Amino acid sequence: MEEISMVDLKGQYKKIRDEIEKAVQNVFHSTAFINGKEVKEFSGNLENYLNVKHVIPCGNGTDALQVALMALGLKPGDEVITADFTFIATVEAIALLGLKPRLVDVRPDDFNIDPDSIEKAINEKTKAIIPVHLYGQCAPMEDIIDLAQKYNLYVVEDAAQATGVDYLFEDGHKKKAGTIGDIGCTSFFPSKNLGAYGDGGAILTNNDELAEKLRYTVNHGMKVKYYHDYVGINSRLDSLQAAILNVKLKYLDKYNMARQDAARYYDQILKEHKNLVIPKKVTWSNHIFHQYTLKTKGISRDLLKERLAAREIPAMIYYPVPLHCQKAYQNPDYSDKDFIVTEELCKTVISLPIHTELSKEQLNYITHNLLEIADEL
Numbered sequence: 001m002e003e004i005s006m007v008d009l010k011g012q013y014k015k016i017r018d019e020i021e022k023a024v025q026n027v028f029h030s031t032a033f034i035n036g037k038e039v040k041e042f043s044g045n046l047e048n049y050l051n052v053k054h055v056i057p058c059g060n061g062t063d064a065l066q067v068a069l070m071a072l073g074l075k076p077g078d079e080v081i082t083a084d085f086t087f088i089a090t091v092e093a094i095a096l097l098g099l100k101p102r103l104v105d106v107r108p109d110d111f112n113i114d115p116d117s118i119e120k121a122i123n124e125k126t127k128a129i130i131p132v133h134l135y136g137q138c139a140p141m142e143d144i145i146d147l148a149q150k151y152n153l154y155v156v157e158d159a160a161q162a163t164g165v166d167y168l169f170e171d172g173h174k175k176k177a178g179t180i181g182d183i184g185c186t187s188f189f190p191s192k193n194l195g196a197y198g199d200g201g202a203i204l205t206n207n208d209e210l211a212e213k214l215r216y217t218v219n220h221g222m223k224v225k226y227y228h229d230y231v232g233i234n235s236r237l238d239s240l241q242a243a244i245l246n247v248k249l250k251y252l253d254k255y256n257m258a259r260q261d262a263a264r265y266y267d268q269i270l271k272e273h274k275n276l277v278i279p280k281k282v283t284w285s286n287h288i289f290h291q292y293t294l295k296t297k298g299i300s301r302d303l304l305k306e307r308l309a310a311r312e313i314p315a316m317i318y319y320p321v322p323l324h325c326q327k328a329y330q331n332p333d334y335s336d337k338d339f340i341v342t343e344e345l346c347k348t349v350i351s352l353p354i355h356t357e358l359s360k361e362q363l364n365y366i367t368h369n370l371l372e373i374a375d376e377l
């Protein structure tokens with residue numbers, strides 16, 4: 001059996017090597033490393049795939065979030081609500097701009113931001129909400145959009161873990177994650193569902209006016225060369241990454257299905273165990289399993305991880321520390337009772353290997369050993 005890894009980029013690469021190498025050779029021959037034709041091609045392809053009017057490529061997902069908040073014209077001291085249980089980038093972008101992050105708790109079963117907690121945190125300074133579609137499943141967007149309309153707030157989706165997920169509205173129509181709020185942000189970090197071979201990101205919007213501002217903002221605030229109407233940054237997707245993403249986008253649905261197959265296998269085998277809780281699937285979104293994350297119940301999560309490692313089965317904790325406990329983000333306004341769910345999740349979640357190349361043999365080995373260890377604990 002091949003060694004098990006959390007993510008297997010090499011196995012995936014081997015299957016598309018010829019196409020990738022041809023695509024990057026073309027960039028080498030053109031020497032148009034920045035703003036080559038591949039970048040425009042990729043934004044067009046992603047616009048079609050996501051059915052969104054504007055894709056603005058940028059350097060990474062963290063920049064995408066920062067640029068989104070810059071384009072909204074928020075002012076220092078304005079408050080932005082986001083989840084306590086997410087990757088640090090979400091809250092970092094808020095803080096970097098002098099805006100005030102207002103962290104709120106998440107839902108215990110699907111791990112996404114809780115609309116009731118959002119509503120409690122809204123005050124006259126609140127200007128925006130950043131829901132994160134955590135682990136590859138959408139946050140409850142209809143409730144969040146309703147709140148945004150009621151209180152006149154922007155919605156910026158952090159779809160870094162959710163490229164390709166469908167949101168199913170109550171009336172039956174669908175939209176891709178990242179195309180529902182005012183602006184969506186995504187990441188092409190290599191291990192993301194649509195991963196480049198380096199850094200990359202994109203900003204999504206259906207709003208023409210915002211699209212124009214987003215385009216200036218990633219390009220030094222410049223509309224006409226060397227005339228700077230806004231304060232901007234330099235954040236670009238380079239031509240090599242765009243060429244690679246053009247190849248990989250064609251396989252994204254297939255890749256997401258392979259993750260779903262692996263998740264279904266895990267679910268089947270693990271669902272009956274009294275100490276393990278399989279990931280909940282919500283009705284308003286499919287799940288593309290950026291992570292396959294279990295909750296442990298009545299056993300030590302850390303011991304479980306250690307014993308799995310002893311049998312060469314890697315597992316990861318996404319995320320071990322609630323954001324409100326991170327030194328850089330402490331806030332005296334928070335009370336202990338504000339984050340009961342997140343605090344519990346940080347102690348009990350464990351993510352299993354999930355990627356496009358897991359074999360039946362590996363899945364069998366993982367689940368067989370996991371059940372054995374969980375019984376012993």
Ligand SMILES: *Cc1c(COP(=O)(O)O)cnc(C)c1O
Pocket residue numbers: 060061062063086087089090132158160161186187188189199200201
């Ligand atoms: C990966 C990730 C980001 C940041 O993306 P980078 O491209 O690494 O900057 C932001 N938010 C979430 C939820 C992520 O998982």
